[in-house]
Amino acid sequence: MDEVVIRLRDVHKRFGTNEVLRGLSFDVKRGKTLAIMGPSGTGKSVALRHIIGLLKPDSGSVEVEGREVTKLSKKELSSLRKRMGFLFQEGALINWLSVGDNIALPLRENTDMKESEIMERVQKRLELVRIPDSAKKMPSEISGGMKKRVGLARALITDPEIVLYDEPNAGLDPEISRSINELIRDVQRELHVTSIVVEHRIPCIRTVADEVLFLEEGRALVQVPPDEFFSSTLPRLVQFLGPDPVARANALDQ
Amino acid sequence: MSFLRPILSFAGGLGFQLELLGAVLIRVGSIPKRWTLISEQVFQSAVQTVHVVLLVGIFMGMIVALQTGIELARIGQQDQIGTIVAVSMAREMGPFITATILAATAGSSMAAEIGTMSVSDELSALEVLSIDRIKLLILPRIVALAIAAPLLTILCDTIGIIGGGFVASSQLNVSWQLYFDSATEALTDQAALIALPKDVYGGLVKAFVFGLLISIIGCSAGLNARGGALGVGRATRQAVRDSIIAIIISNYFMTWLMYQA
Secondary structure (H helix, E strand, O other): OOOEEEEEEEEEEEEOOEEEEEEEEEEEEOOOEEEEEOOOOOOHHHHHHHHOOOOOOOEEEEEEOOEEHHHOOHHHHHHHHOOEEEEOOOOOOOOOOOHHHHHHHHHHHHOOOOHHHHHHHHHHHHHHOOOOOOOOOOHHHOOHHHHHHHHHHHHHOOOOOEEEEEOOOOOOOHHHHHHHHHHHHHHHHHHOOEEEEEOOOHHHHHHHOOEEEEEEOOEEEEEEOHHHHHOOOOHHHHHHHOOOHHHHHHHHHO | OHHHHHHHHHHHOHHHHHHHHHHHHOOHHHOHHHHHHHHHHHHHHOHHHHHHHHHHHHHHHHHHHHHHHHHHHHOOOHHHHHHHHHHHHHHHHHHHHHHHHHHHHHHHHHHHHHHHHHHOOHHHHHHHOOOOHHHHHHHHHHHHHHHHHHHHHHHHHHHHHHHHHHHHHHHOOOOHHHHHHHHHHHOOOEOOOOOOEHHHHHHHHHHHHHHHHHHHHHHHHHHOOOOHHHHHHHHHHHHHHHHHHHHHHHHHHHHHHHHOO
16 A cells, blocks of 8 residues: 555746746655645645646656656546546636536546436435535535535546545635535545645644645655644744644644 | 737737637537537527627618718619618628627627636636547537528628618618619629529628637637636637737638639
8 A cells, every 4th residue: 555656756847937846756655645735835736736737847757656747648648637536726617517517527528428327426426525416506506615515526526546635625614624624534435545635724634634745935844644743843834833832732623 | 019919919829729720620520419519609609699780780781771872862873772782781791790799799708708717727627627628618619600600691681681771762762672673683693602692602601701710719819818807808808809800801801712813
């Protein structure tokens, strides 16, 4: 189970004059969940977009399942992406399609499955994300939290082996946020996927992560298990998480 | 030199638009599978624009009849009004007016819809899901407008000729019978390849090309939209401006090919 599935080595990425990634390196092992944490603008979402091939690094390597993503042809990249799921910050649902049609879209477009099989699978995924009666609703009729659930159901419809979550709790209240965290954990347990979660919130990281990567100025500062991360005495981590150990302990208990 | 900016911007987008057209052409085989999406787009671009085309078309026919009729009446040739209105509407006014309306309605709406998808990560989501966005989003819109533009042009031609007849009979003392006889006589030359009057056929070819141009320009502006609501607004404005430039330039060359070359 210690096989490395995702490996970034010395990845650099610049947007105009802004160098976002400055030699980012990390590994994610099969079946594990890595949470990426760090101040805004340090390149957390940018790193995720490199892994799924939406961005290409200026230099460095991005390997998924032992294959260099930047060197894949369009067809090979498409085939790799079919084994991956991506949850966008706002869900990125197609506005003119219903919830059910959004989730069914990858199967309708990329497979020869019968409509009855597709709808059965859509229903199973809706049940997994705990919104079983929402297939007919339009994205404009559902809340932000539900959009994320639908986005997750769509990301999981092809049974991916890797799932990438870009700030799954952004803009959600603590209650819905807690249910999304439980959902991510259930998905890990039931589908045994390898995941990366870009997240700011400590409760989410405590619930879902096997390891935490702290990103600072486009580089990995530490990559350690959550307990070690939250009890770290590294000055930068203490500064980021809060100097008061009691407050940190409370945060751990949330 | 700022007055050249729209033209330079128009020329700068040509490469991407040609690439998009090529990408659509190699996917034409998937049209039957996309028929539902295409018919929805035909409804959005054509059916929801019919009333505008009818209104503008009838007044355009009335204006042409009035402008030419007054001059013709001075030399006692007002019985030729039907000919002039019919030929102007079929060759030029019908396709041009319809295309301009479609650029402002369907073209801008394509740029805004696809642009919004672009800035809200929906296009990235399609890419991540390995879904061919050309087949799903672009092909139905282009095919729909290539169908809708000629259909609306026929409507515009017809209503324009009727509008001209109304002015001819009510203001220029030309009987309906005489007006329509001269209008239909003007459109009797058959086209070589199809059982349609040559001028009507030429106008429909123009309309087809305009439909292609408007949709390609609208879709490419949307696909290239960046930077939130501001970017969507910029893409929409660019789509309408570039479509009108493309309609006028291509109109000249098509007219030259059809009637001069």
